Amino acid sequence: MSESAPGAVTGLEENLWPLTARLEADGVMSVGGVRVDALAAEFGTPAFVLDEADFRARATAWRQAFADCDVYYAGKAFLCRAFARWVDEEGLRLDVCTGGELAVARSVGFPAERLLFHGNNKSLGELRAAVEYRVGRIVVDSFVEIERLAAVAAAAGIRQRVLVRVTPGVEAHTHSYISTGQEDQKFGFSLAGGAAARAVAAVLAESGLELVGLHAHIGSQIFDTAGFGLAAHRMVGLLARIRDEHGVELPELDLGGGLGIAYTSEDAPLDVEEVAERLIALVGKECAALGLTVPRLGVEPGRALVGSSTVTLYEVGTVKELPGLRTYVSVDGGMSDNIRTALYDARYTARLVSRPGAATTQVVTLVGRHCESGDVVAHDVPLPGDVRPGDLVAVPASGAYHRSMASNYNHVPRPPVIAVRDGTARVIVRRETEDDLLRLDADPPDPAVSVTSAERADSREARVAR
Known part of the structure; x- marks a missing residue:
């Protein structure tokens, strides 16, 4: 694997690209000391290229x-x-929200005490798996779940520690699909409607459950701390009410995640040190005013830790100019590896990374290969005027919700995840193959013994007659 050449320069927009991303003297990008043309040659495209040093620095x-x-x-x-x-090596805890995510954690022996299990509709099987593994905390999200979990915990002979998820009625000023703090949404118990207080009482009444705190999450891709401040104010108020009504001071308060990252140069992400200082100070001030012991604060960064660590590497397939309208640059991926543009109208940028481009630029629409007119990777992207088939382009900020929300639409195999660090590259999620796509299909019936629809109807009639 080729490493960066001496004399490489950054030459990249601040906040958009991974920590170790550089432009080499010949115009080729490198990440983690590995040139992207070498990555494309060895691993193919599209591919998610993850800068391990970037993630670890953010952690x-x-x-x-x-x-x-x-x-x-x-x-x-x-x-x-x-x-x-x-995540384990960096001393972080892990938030999972399905049995599948829990299975990943279990498969590597992630410490159960440092696991938090979310979800608005956890199955009985998922709750049993979590209790069996002795997951540190489960965030209860409905009255039905409180009953289910209490029964599971009692059957296992343990007291399961839980947090109650509260809907604090806070508008996060983000896309409606990723805004989760307002009253009208599927998560949690309403604070204003009184459901949160009733949920607290229900948990306290269950001998198999130990209520250790409250949880709230107001949304994602947030660039203003005001919403977090209002949520903290309301959540501390509920802690005081619980103390006054039940004589219990809960030791934990989880305010969720949601800090935004830069997808384009117009985004201005918040500084984590500043956010931490503000939140910790605010919670302390609110608790002091109400005579509460300050609870242990929990936060849940996802996008803020991994989003900027990864770029998606594509190869250009066609360039189609529509005079007087626009130019479409088609790449070998699309909505199957990044649904966010179609789902949230998310905005991205991209750049040519395999050679120097022409001095002149053109604004293009970067599109994918799928049979959907909405298969857009990025709108209004300035690319060199000479962009052509065979070029490599990279889309930054691809680490969060790209591979995890990827699909096989049009039976397109999902891309690999290539971790790069100190001049070496390794596959941590392999590329899917056509064999993978076919593996879940049931074998087709043998034509020699196939049954017609008329024969099936006759068989049904015979069964009814019997």
């Missing part, structure tokens, strides 16, 4: 900023076995 920054708090990495952003090990 350190969060751990230090929230030094006396619990930092849970939100696994839904991206999770695989190697990455779960990195």
Whole structure:
């Protein structure tokens, strides 16, 4: 694997690209000391290229900023076995929200005490698996779940520690699909409607459950701390009410995640040290005013830890100019490896990374290969005027919700995840193959013994007659 050449320069927009991303003297990008043309040659395209040093640096920054708090990495952003090990090695906790994510954690022996289990509709099987593994905390999200979990815990002969998820009625000023703090949504118990108080009482009444705290999450891709401040104010108020009504001071308060990252140069992400200082100070002030012991604070960064660590590497297939309208640049991936543009109208940028481009630029629409007119990777992207088939382009900020939300639409295999560090590259999630796509199909019936629809109807009639 080729390493960066001496004399490489950054030459990249601040906040958009991974920590070790550079432009070489010949115009080729390198990440983690590995040239992207070498990555494309060895691993193919499209591919997710993950800068391990970037993730670890962000993990350190969060751990230090929230030094006396619990930092849970939100696994839904991206999770695989190697990455779960990195989370463990960096001393972070892990937030999972399905049995599948829990299975990843279990498969690498992630410490159960440092696991948090989310989800608005956990199955009985998932609850049993969590209790069996002795997951540290389960966030209860409905009255039905409280009953289910209490029964599971009693059958296992343990007291399961839980947090109650509260809907604090806070508008996060983000896309409606990723805004989760307002009253009208599927998560949690309403604070204003009184459901949160009733849920607390229900948990306290169950001998198999130990209520250790409250949880709230107001949304994602947030660039303003005001919403977090209002949520903290309301949640501390509920803690005081619980103390006054039940004589219990809960020791934990989890305020979720949601800090935004830069997808384009117009985005201005918040500084984690500043956010930590503000939140910790605010919670302390609110508790002092109400005479409460300050609870241990929990936060759940996902996108903020992994989003900027990864670029998606594509190869250009066609360039189609529509005079007077626009130019479409088609790449070999698309909505199957990044649904966010179609789902949230998310905005991205991209750049040519395999050679120097022409001095003149053109604004193009970067599109994918799928049979959907909405298969757009990025709108209004300035690319060199001479972009052509065979060029490599990279889309930054691809680490969160790209591979984890990827699909096989049009039966397109999902891309690999290639971890790069110190001049070496390794596959941590392999590329899917056509054999993978066919593996779940049941074998077709033998034509020699196939049954017609008329014969099936006759058989049904015979069964009814019997």
